[in-house]
Amino acid sequence: MKTKILALLCAVLMCSSCKDYLDIVPDNVATLDHAFTNMETAEKFLFTCYSYMPNPADVHNTPAFVSGFESWSFKNNMYYFQLNGSATAYAYQMAAYGQTSESPYFNNWSGGNGGTNLWIAIRDCNIFMQNIHKPTDLSDALRTRWIAEVKFLKAYYHYLLLRQYGPIPIMKDNIDVSASLDEVRVYREPVDVVVQYISDLLDECIPDLPSVIQNETEEMGRITQAAAATLKAQVWLLSASPIFNGNSYYAYIKDNRGQNLFNSEFDVSKWEKAAEAAKDAIETAEGAGIELYTYDEFSNYTDSTKLKLALRFRMTKKWNSELIWGSTRGTTGLQQLSAVRTKSDELSSVFVINSLAPTFATVERYYTNNGVPIDEDKTWDYRNRYSSYEVESDERFYMKEGYITGRLNHAREPRFYSDLTFDGSLMYGKGFLKAPEKDFYVIQMKKGEPGGVFAKERHSCTGYLPKKVLNVETTWDKDNRFTNKEYSFPIMRLADVYLMYAEALNEVAAAKGEAVPEDVYYYIDQVRERAGLKGVKESWAKYSKNPNKPNTPEGMREIIQQERLIELAFEGKGYWDILRWKRAEKEFNQPIYGWNVMGATPEEYYVRTEAEARESSFSIKDYLTPLSLYDLDRNPNLVQNYGW
Numbered sequence: 001m002k003t004k005i006l007a008l009l010c011a012v013l014m015c016s017s018c019k020d021y022l023d024i025v026p027d028n029v030a031t032l033d034h035a036f037t038n039m040e041t042a043e044k045f046l047f048t049c050y051s052y053m054p055n056p057a058d059v060h061n062t063p064a065f066v067s068g069f070e071s072w073s074f075k076n077n078m079y080y081f082q083l084n085g086s087a088t089a090y091a092y093q094m095a096a097y098g099q100t101s102e103s104p105y106f107n108n109w110s111g112g113n114g115g116t117n118l119w120i121a122i123r124d125c126n127i128f129m130q131n132i133h134k135p136t137d138l139s140d141a142l143r144t145r146w147i148a149e150v151k152f153l154k155a156y157y158h159y160l161l162l163r164q165y166g167p168i169p170i171m172k173d174n175i176d177v178s179a180s181l182d183e184v185r186v187y188r189e190p191v192d193v194v195v196q197y198i199s200d201l202l203d204e205c206i207p208d209l210p211s212v213i214q215n216e217t218e219e220m221g222r223i224t225q226a227a228a229a230t231l232k233a234q235v236w237l238l239s240a241s242p243i244f245n246g247n248s249y250y251a252y253i254k255d256n257r258g259q260n261l262f263n264s265e266f267d268v269s270k271w272e273k274a275a276e277a278a279k280d281a282i283e284t285a286e287g288a289g290i291e292l293y294t295y296d297e298f299s300n301y302t303d304s305t306k307l308k309l310a311l312r313f314r315m316t317k318k319w320n321s322e323l324i325w326g327s328t329r330g331t332t333g334l335q336q337l338s339a340v341r342t343k344s345d346e347l348s349s350v351f352v353i354n355s356l357a358p359t360f361a362t363v364e365r366y367y368t369n370n371g372v373p374i375d376e377d378k379t380w381d382y383r384n385r386y387s388s389y390e391v392e393s394d395e396r397f398y399m400k401e402g403y404i405t406g407r408l409n410h411a412r413e414p415r416f417y418s419d420l421t422f423d424g425s426l427m428y429g430k431g432f433l434k435a436p437e438k439d440f441y442v443i444q445m446k447k448g449e450p451g452g453v454f455a456k457e458r459h460s461c462t463g464y465l466p467k468k469v470l471n472v473e474t475t476w477d478k479d480n481r482f483t484n485k486e487y488s489f490p491i492m493r494l495a496d497v498y499l500m501y502a503e504a505l506n507e508v509a510a511a512k513g514e515a516v517p518e519d520v521y522y523y524i525d526q527v528r529e530r531a532g533l534k535g536v537k538e539s540w541a542k543y544s545k546n547p548n549k550p551n552t553p554e555g556m557r558e559i560i561q562q563e564r565l566i567e568l569a570f571e572g573k574g575y576w577d578i579l580r581w582k583r584a585e586k587e588f589n590q591p592i593y594g595w596n597v598m599g600a601t602p603e604e605y606y607v608r609t610e611a612e613a614r615e616s617s618f619s620i621k622d623y624l625t626p627l628s629l630y631d632l633d634r635n636p637n638l639v640q641n642y643g644w
Helices: 002-011 039-051 079-083 090-097 118-131 140-165 191-208 225-240 268-287 303-316 332-338 360-365 414-419 494-512 518-530 536-543 553-567 574-580 629-634
Strands: 323-327 388-390 404-406 420-422 464-466 489-493 592-595 608-612
Touching: 039 118, 039 140, 118 140, 140 191, 140 225, 191 225, 225 268, 225 323, 225 489, 225 494, 268 494, 303 414, 303 518, 360 553, 360 592, 414 420, 489 494, 494 518, 494 553, 518 536, 518 553, 553 574
Parallel strands: none
Antiparallel strands: 323 489, 388 404, 420 464, 592 608
């Protein structure tokens, strides 16, 4: 029987071409006893537990990139997926045509349609903990650390399921093969119970995890105390957010036991716990030497170039000082989709896809150079933002001086120019990191130009590309060579935790009718300062049409949310933030606007154009993923999510 169980588990393990520890699985293992014969085989099983981690940089296997909220792509854009051996772009299918309960996209419950059966991942974690006492050549210290890592992974997989489905079963232990049918038919547990379980599990593992990774050659990407503390903060932040805290949508959802699966009453203590956990995560991370990344490698650069590089490297500098936990999975596909053809002789390059397109909603979300929203800045020409504009000399390190670009690109904050590629923008890189600043590439994206329309499926549908995810040292050329410079895609980084803490503190003040705590300003201003912006209170007082906005928790809520959507853009965070804030009905139903990319002249190109019409709309039911009808038929104790 053990042989059969293990064979089943091994059969469903994910396949990947990545050559790192996450891809190592037990091979030719006959029994569980043999899997834990010694330290070597046990370590392989440990890596199996890691192997189920989703790749956060996989564009078509996560809804976070092309939901239409942050980026989009043409409906006929199947080029990349065919190139990579996949005929189905699950993320796009869901965004364009809607979710389904018959065969859900990103089915992480039972697997399929871009999803991985995370219950099998949790089962493997349980198997590991049940058997790790067996190897006799494993030191007590290493055994203790491995157990802590697997407890984290078990908590992480429960968290991913909670975030996606809401109430879920808690799998503390595996169900015995001799269990009765009633024992196998598990129930979903209330959200609050699941949250507490995950939090407790993390509390158990944190003391036994390393504060820093000592063996950087072989162990980067493994779990640390800071990663576990950050996950705990994320869990409580999710629990405290409107999706699960005072949400009337789910007030009457019960299982066949009569158990309420959601608590629809608002509870300020959840925000207090989120603030406490985030503060602890900050202290744990900073105690391990983690700090906001700044660039100081080349002193002869201008300050503007240094700032741009700091902002680009906060994402793509491998294992940089800000990273709490990074992925060792590949970013090649993401970079190919985001790269832009810089010269006409690159038109034939099959690997420069040029098609992951940030929407106008994303482009307009970035601040002006005064650090306030474009519709609030007293000095910024908001009314004429969709017209053309000739770049002035004081912007020559961000755009080509004298170039006709969009006014929407004028006088924006540094993150705008570090994160986005557009017509008239400058790109520093393609492997020439140490080249003089005069060697910037000038990006040309109108029809007939190198970065513009080349084939149906190989250009941006909005006129923008996410430069942020493109490593400065990644290169491509006319000879069809694409040399990808990999980086550790950030799963957790310090700026995120700073903003989590600011958000939680502010929501406590809002609930209690108190003034905004000073720590809220302090931590959001840390992120803004690294981005080259003045503090919140100073920026709003000098430049905003609404100078008192930062003085109330309600105003600060808007500021903090916008700051998160800017700072964490293209990192897979904004999609989930919009869901937990209950803003998706508005944000995910907006038309997809961009420039008229079929225009060959500035007059034709710089016209606000609907890139593509949506064929589905987001509704209340879409906040949580449905369970498949097949899973509901197999287990009548499961209750379907609201609206499905």
